[in-house]
Amino acid sequence: MKRTEKVQLQERVYQMLRKAGIVIAPEEQKNIEIADLGLDDIENCGLQVVVYENNDRYCAKELIQFPRQLCPEHRHPQIGEGNIGKQETFRCRWGELYLYVDGQPTPDPKARIPDKYREYLTVWKEIVLRPGDQYTLPADTKHWFQAGDEGCIVSEFSSASIDEEDVFTDPRVRRVPDVEPD
Amino acid sequence: MKRTEKVQLQERVYQMLRKAGIVIAPEEQKNIEIADLGLDDIENCGLQVVVYENNDRYCAKELIQFPRQLCPEHRHPQIGEGNIGKQETFRCRWGELYLYVDGQPTPDPKARIPDKYREYLTVWKEIVLRPGDQYTLPADTKHWFQAGDEGCIVSEFSSASIDEEDVFTDPRVRRVPDVEPD
Numbered sequence: 001m002k003r004t005e006k007v008q009l010q011e012r013v014y015q016m017l018r019k020a021g022i023v024i025a026p027e028e029q030k031n032i033e034i035a036d037l038g039l040d041d042i043e044n045c046g047l048q049v050v051v052y053e054n055n056d057r058y059c060a061k062e063l064i065q066f067p068r069q070l071c072p073e074h075r076h077p078q079i080g081e082g083n084i085g086k087q088e089t090f091r092c093r094w095g096e097l098y099l100y101v102d103g104q105p106t107p108d109p110k111a112r113i114p115d116k117y118r119e120y121l122t123v124w125k126e127i128v129l130r131p132g133d134q135y136t137l138p139a140d141t142k143h144w145f146q147a148g149d150e151g152c153i154v155s156e157f158s159s160a161s162i163d164e165e166d167v168f169t170d171p172r173v174r175r176v177p178d179v180e181p182d
Numbered sequence: 183m184k185r186t187e188k189v190q191l192q193e194r195v196y197q198m199l200r201k202a203g204i205v206i207a208p209e210e211q212k213n214i215e216i217a218d219l220g221l222d223d224i225e226n227c228g229l230q231v232v233v234y235e236n237n238d239r240y241c242a243k244e245l246i247q248f249p250r251q252l253c254p255e256h257r258h259p260q261i262g263e264g265n266i267g268k269q270e271t272f273r274c275r276w277g278e279l280y281l282y283v284d285g286q287p288t289p290d291p292k293a294r295i296p297d298k299y300r301e302y303l304t305v306w307k308e309i310v311l312r313p314g315d316q317y318t319l320p321a322d323t324k325h326w327f328q329a330g331d332e333g334c335i336v337s338e339f340s341s342a343s344i345d346e347e348d349v350f351t352d353p354r355v356r357r358v359p360d361v362e363p364d
Contacts, residue, residue, distance in 0.1 A: 021203030023313035058240040060339035089235045131205035157242035
């Protein structure tokens with residue numbers, strides 16, 4: 001992703017946060033993460049993140065998803081002896097999130113998935129999160145999510161976050177910084 | 183505290199959250215904690231809490247302080263072998279918080295403390311938190327805080343929270359549920 005595009009997307013995220021009444025500091029605004037996951041298809045697939053705090057004990061972030069944007073299926077694996085994998089709680093602050101986890105597949109799910117991403121989504125038990133709703137994912141369990149038609153803002157509370165260790169089902173995904181100079 | 187008083191205070195907290203655009207679920211609204219710390223002086227001293235999640239790895243809460251309400255000095259001590267004490271991050275969402283920690287005392291601090299509580303406040307290095315500001319307290323360190331003139335709402339992200347183990351400097355404080363039937 002080119003830097004000019006990244007800056008435009010950061011501004012869009014900032015305006016969504018403003019609309020939801022969520023204040024971030026100027027330094028945080030500059031550092032909004034635009035994760036296109038190496039797919040170069042940010043409108044359909046990726047995520048935007050403001051990391052508030054991430055230390056070896058806990059982590060807190062704001063996730064901002066554009067309308068119908070997909071975060072593809074992944075899990076947070078065990079890391080060494082002392083960490084059984086990241087456990088995380090999603091709390092919806094604004095908009096609507098469709099979250100999918102292992103279990104009985106939900107008939108007629110709300111997600112709308114482009115064909116090119118569908119085959120790598122293997123868990124289909126749906127949890128719908130609206131403002132004030134939350135859901136806690138056990139460590140090392142597969143999940144994916146898509147925002148509703150307006151997008152969404154979700155607070156993520158978790159144990160320590162080590163994004164580069166995430167295991168994605170889709171082999172095309174790369175969870176790496178992805179900015180090219182203009 | 184009598185139950186009718188508690189319900190009124192819960193409604194006041196709920197209205198503050200609404201004003202700040204923070205949505206909580208009906209069950210959370212019913213369970214808003216009004217902690218008067220055994221002092222029966224909630225307007226001046228105590229705290230109000232919505233616990234979103236508290237498990238053995240991490241915790242997330244919303245703290246809602248009434249105007250100029252004091253949370254008295256305390257620390258979160260080591261608990262057994264595996265827990266060096268609770269580490270916590272305060273992130274201001276609305277209003278203003280004056281936080282005090284160990285270090286060079288701040289001249290002319292913003293806190294205004296009733297005489298009866300002053301002698302048990304021993305750390306006076308001031309940190310002012312406004313919306314978008316945050317501060318992380320190391321485990322087992324003394325701190326206290328007071329809201330500004332409008333009150334405040336602060337997100338607390340932390341390691342596991344075991345409130346009943348908190349050590350307060352003021353021996354009059356009791357961190358226990360405090361509702362009497364009417």
